Amino acid sequence: MSKKPFLNMDERSKQIAGKVIAIMYFLTIIALQIDVIVRQFVFDQNIHDFEDLAIILTINSLFLITALLYFGAISIQKLKIKFVLIFYAWIVVLGTIFTYLKYNVFTDANLSFSQLMNKLVIIFTISGLIVLFWMLFSILGKRKIDKELD
Amino acid sequence: MNMKLKLARVAKNLSQQELADLVGASRQTIGLIEKGKYNPSLKLCISIAKALDKTLNDLFWEEINHE
Numbered sequence: 001m002s003k004k005p006f007l008n009m010d011e012r013s014k015q016i017a018g019k020v021i022a023i024m025y026f027l028t029i030i031a032l033q034i035d036v037i038v039r040q041f042v043f044d045q046n047i048h049d050f051e052d053l054a055i056i057l058t059i060n061s062l063f064l065i066t067a068l069l070y071f072g073a074i075s076i077q078k079l080k081i082k083f084v085l086i087f088y089a090w091i092v093v094l095g096t097i098f099t100y101l102k103y104n105v106f107t108d109a110n111l112s113f114s115q116l117m118n119k120l121v122i123i124f125t126i127s128g129l130i131v132l133f134w135m136l137f138s139i140l141g142k143r144k145i146d147k148e149l150d
Numbered sequence: 151m152n153m154k155l156k157l158a159r160v161a162k163n164l165s166q167q168e169l170a171d172l173v174g175a176s177r178q179t180i181g182l183i184e185k186g187k188y189n190p191s192l193k194l195c196i197s198i199a200k201a202l203d204k205t206l207n208d209l210f211w212e213e214i215n216h217e
Contacts (some may be wrong), residue, residue: 010175011191106209 032057062130069134070141079135088131095123156184156203158202181193 039045182188
Protein backbone atom coordinates (compact mmCIF):
# COMPACT_ATOMS: atom_id res chain seq x y z
CA MET A 1 0.00 0.00 0.00
CA SER A 2 1.43 3.33 -1.03
CA LYS A 3 1.88 5.90 1.73
CA LYS A 4 0.03 9.16 1.21
CA PRO A 5 1.92 12.33 1.95
CA PHE A 6 0.77 14.07 5.12
CA LEU A 7 0.36 17.38 3.36
CA ASN A 8 -1.38 16.48 0.10
CA MET A 9 -1.83 19.82 -1.62
CA ASP A 10 -3.85 19.79 -4.81
CA GLU A 11 -4.62 22.80 -7.01
CA ARG A 12 -7.59 23.91 -4.87
CA SER A 13 -5.69 23.82 -1.58
CA LYS A 14 -2.74 25.60 -3.21
CA GLN A 15 -5.13 28.28 -4.47
CA ILE A 16 -6.66 28.73 -1.01
CA ALA A 17 -3.22 28.74 0.63
CA GLY A 18 -2.09 31.42 -1.87
CA LYS A 19 -5.08 33.61 -1.07
CA VAL A 20 -4.68 33.21 2.69
CA ILE A 21 -0.94 33.93 2.50
CA ALA A 22 -1.58 37.04 0.36
CA ILE A 23 -4.16 38.37 2.84
CA MET A 24 -1.92 37.64 5.84
CA TYR A 25 1.04 39.29 4.07
CA PHE A 26 -1.10 42.37 3.36
CA LEU A 27 -2.26 42.55 7.01
CA THR A 28 1.33 42.16 8.26
CA ILE A 29 2.52 45.01 6.06
CA ILE A 30 -0.36 47.23 7.22
CA ALA A 31 0.39 46.34 10.86
CA LEU A 32 4.08 47.20 10.38
CA GLN A 33 3.14 50.52 8.78
CA ILE A 34 0.79 51.35 11.66
CA ASP A 35 3.57 50.39 14.08
CA VAL A 36 6.00 52.80 12.40
CA ILE A 37 3.43 55.63 12.46
CA VAL A 38 2.53 55.01 16.11
CA ARG A 39 6.20 54.89 17.14
CA GLN A 40 6.93 58.14 15.32
CA PHE A 41 3.89 60.26 16.14
CA VAL A 42 2.39 58.76 19.31
CA PHE A 43 5.48 57.64 21.21
CA ASP A 44 7.70 60.34 19.68
CA GLN A 45 10.49 57.82 19.23
CA ASN A 46 13.67 58.76 17.46
CA ILE A 47 13.73 57.64 13.81
CA HIS A 48 16.76 55.42 14.60
CA ASP A 49 14.54 53.36 16.92
CA PHE A 50 12.36 52.13 14.07
CA GLU A 51 14.57 52.67 11.04
CA ASP A 52 14.95 48.91 10.63
CA LEU A 53 11.18 48.51 10.24
CA ALA A 54 11.04 51.36 7.72
CA ILE A 55 13.87 49.76 5.70
CA ILE A 56 12.15 46.35 5.75
CA LEU A 57 8.88 47.94 4.56
CA THR A 58 10.61 49.88 1.78
CA ILE A 59 12.61 46.93 0.49
CA ASN A 60 9.54 44.70 0.76
CA SER A 61 7.38 47.06 -1.33
CA LEU A 62 10.17 47.48 -3.86
CA PHE A 63 10.65 43.73 -4.30
CA LEU A 64 6.92 43.01 -4.25
CA ILE A 65 6.36 45.22 -7.31
CA THR A 66 9.55 43.84 -8.91
CA ALA A 67 8.30 40.25 -8.46
CA LEU A 68 4.85 41.15 -9.80
CA LEU A 69 6.50 42.65 -12.90
CA TYR A 70 8.96 39.80 -13.39
CA PHE A 71 6.44 36.97 -12.97
CA GLY A 72 3.88 38.64 -15.19
CA ALA A 73 1.22 39.56 -12.62
CA ILE A 74 1.59 43.13 -13.88
CA SER A 75 1.83 42.60 -17.59
CA ILE A 76 3.28 45.46 -19.60
CA GLN A 77 3.02 44.80 -23.33
CA LYS A 78 5.28 47.58 -24.51
CA LEU A 79 7.31 50.06 -22.50
CA LYS A 80 6.53 53.52 -23.83
CA ILE A 81 8.86 56.37 -22.91
CA LYS A 82 5.87 58.65 -22.29
CA PHE A 83 4.35 56.19 -19.82
CA VAL A 84 7.69 55.72 -18.01
CA LEU A 85 8.21 59.48 -17.72
CA ILE A 86 4.69 60.06 -16.39
CA PHE A 87 5.20 57.24 -13.89
CA TYR A 88 8.57 58.71 -12.85
CA ALA A 89 6.98 62.15 -12.44
CA TRP A 90 4.26 60.67 -10.21
CA ILE A 91 6.81 58.97 -7.96
CA VAL A 92 8.79 62.22 -7.69
CA VAL A 93 5.65 64.23 -6.88
CA LEU A 94 4.51 61.73 -4.25
CA GLY A 95 8.03 61.55 -2.77
CA THR A 96 8.22 65.35 -2.59
CA ILE A 97 4.80 65.66 -0.93
CA PHE A 98 5.70 62.91 1.54
CA THR A 99 9.05 64.55 2.37
CA TYR A 100 7.47 67.98 2.79
CA LEU A 101 4.74 66.63 5.07
CA LYS A 102 7.24 64.55 7.03
CA TYR A 103 9.57 67.45 7.84
CA ASN A 104 7.31 70.52 7.78
CA VAL A 105 3.92 69.30 8.96
CA PHE A 106 4.29 66.13 11.04
CA THR A 107 7.57 67.16 12.65
CA ASP A 108 8.99 70.53 13.58
CA ALA A 109 12.13 70.19 11.49
CA ASN A 110 11.03 73.05 9.18
CA LEU A 111 13.50 72.51 6.38
CA SER A 112 15.04 75.55 4.74
CA PHE A 113 14.80 75.97 0.97
CA SER A 114 18.33 74.68 0.39
CA GLN A 115 17.72 71.69 2.66
CA LEU A 116 14.52 70.93 0.76
CA MET A 117 16.46 71.17 -2.52
CA ASN A 118 19.01 68.67 -1.21
CA LYS A 119 16.17 66.31 -0.34
CA LEU A 120 14.70 66.83 -3.82
CA VAL A 121 17.98 65.74 -5.44
CA ILE A 122 17.84 62.53 -3.40
CA ILE A 123 14.16 62.00 -4.35
CA PHE A 124 14.90 62.53 -8.06
CA THR A 125 17.86 60.13 -7.97
CA ILE A 126 16.23 57.35 -5.94
CA SER A 127 12.96 57.58 -7.93
CA GLY A 128 14.98 57.31 -11.15
CA LEU A 129 16.82 54.25 -9.86
CA ILE A 130 13.55 52.62 -8.76
CA VAL A 131 11.94 53.23 -12.18
CA LEU A 132 15.04 51.85 -13.95
CA PHE A 133 15.03 48.80 -11.66
CA TRP A 134 11.35 48.10 -12.39
CA MET A 135 11.86 48.71 -16.12
CA LEU A 136 14.72 46.21 -16.15
CA PHE A 137 12.68 43.53 -14.40
CA SER A 138 9.58 44.07 -16.53
CA ILE A 139 11.80 43.60 -19.63
CA LEU A 140 13.41 40.49 -18.11
CA GLY A 141 9.98 39.11 -17.19
CA LYS A 142 8.66 39.70 -20.69
CA ARG A 143 11.72 37.97 -22.16
CA LYS A 144 11.21 35.02 -19.82
CA ILE A 145 7.60 34.57 -20.97
CA ASP A 146 8.57 35.02 -24.64
CA LYS A 147 11.27 32.36 -24.18
CA GLU A 148 8.72 29.95 -22.69
CA LEU A 149 6.42 30.60 -25.64
CA ASP A 150 9.13 29.87 -28.23
CA MET B 151 -24.38 20.80 -9.28
CA ASN B 152 -22.35 18.64 -11.68
CA MET B 153 -24.50 15.50 -11.87
CA LYS B 154 -22.73 14.32 -15.03
CA LEU B 155 -19.47 13.92 -13.17
CA LYS B 156 -21.10 12.17 -10.23
CA LEU B 157 -22.99 9.76 -12.53
CA ALA B 158 -19.85 8.99 -14.54
CA ARG B 159 -17.89 8.33 -11.35
CA VAL B 160 -20.59 6.07 -9.92
CA ALA B 161 -20.88 4.25 -13.26
CA LYS B 162 -17.16 3.50 -13.01
CA ASN B 163 -17.64 2.18 -9.47
CA LEU B 164 -15.29 4.75 -8.03
CA SER B 165 -15.61 6.54 -4.74
CA GLN B 166 -14.70 10.23 -4.50
CA GLN B 167 -11.48 9.25 -2.72
CA GLU B 168 -10.53 6.73 -5.44
CA LEU B 169 -11.13 9.26 -8.21
CA ALA B 170 -9.20 11.85 -6.22
CA ASP B 171 -6.25 9.45 -5.92
CA LEU B 172 -6.34 8.74 -9.64
CA VAL B 173 -6.15 12.42 -10.60
CA GLY B 174 -3.87 13.60 -7.79
CA ALA B 175 -6.47 15.71 -6.02
CA SER B 176 -8.11 15.56 -2.62
CA ARG B 177 -11.50 13.99 -1.88
CA GLN B 178 -12.79 17.42 -0.84
CA THR B 179 -11.86 18.88 -4.22
CA ILE B 180 -13.76 16.16 -6.10
CA GLY B 181 -16.74 16.65 -3.78
CA LEU B 182 -16.74 20.40 -4.36
CA ILE B 183 -16.50 19.96 -8.15
CA GLU B 184 -19.49 17.61 -8.04
CA LYS B 185 -21.41 20.15 -5.96
CA GLY B 186 -20.49 22.88 -8.46
CA LYS B 187 -18.71 24.87 -5.77
CA TYR B 188 -15.21 24.74 -7.26
CA ASN B 189 -14.10 25.49 -10.80
CA PRO B 190 -11.27 23.07 -11.61
CA SER B 191 -8.41 23.99 -13.92
CA LEU B 192 -8.46 22.65 -17.45
CA LYS B 193 -5.56 20.37 -16.49
CA LEU B 194 -7.60 18.76 -13.69
CA CYS B 195 -10.70 18.53 -15.94
CA ILE B 196 -8.65 16.60 -18.51
CA SER B 197 -7.25 14.29 -15.82
CA ILE B 198 -10.75 13.57 -14.51
CA ALA B 199 -12.11 12.99 -18.04
CA LYS B 200 -9.25 10.56 -18.78
CA ALA B 201 -9.73 8.71 -15.49
CA LEU B 202 -13.43 8.24 -16.22
CA ASP B 203 -12.95 7.47 -19.97
CA LYS B 204 -15.12 10.42 -20.93
CA THR B 205 -14.65 13.58 -22.94
CA LEU B 206 -14.65 17.07 -21.46
CA ASN B 207 -18.01 17.69 -23.14
CA ASP B 208 -19.49 14.60 -21.49
CA LEU B 209 -18.56 15.80 -18.04
CA PHE B 210 -18.41 19.56 -18.04
CA TRP B 211 -20.42 21.00 -20.92
CA GLU B 212 -23.73 22.47 -19.87
CA GLU B 213 -26.49 22.37 -22.47
CA ILE B 214 -28.43 25.62 -22.66
CA ASN B 215 -32.13 25.20 -23.26
CA HIS B 216 -33.30 28.07 -25.50
CA GLU B 217 -36.98 27.15 -25.39
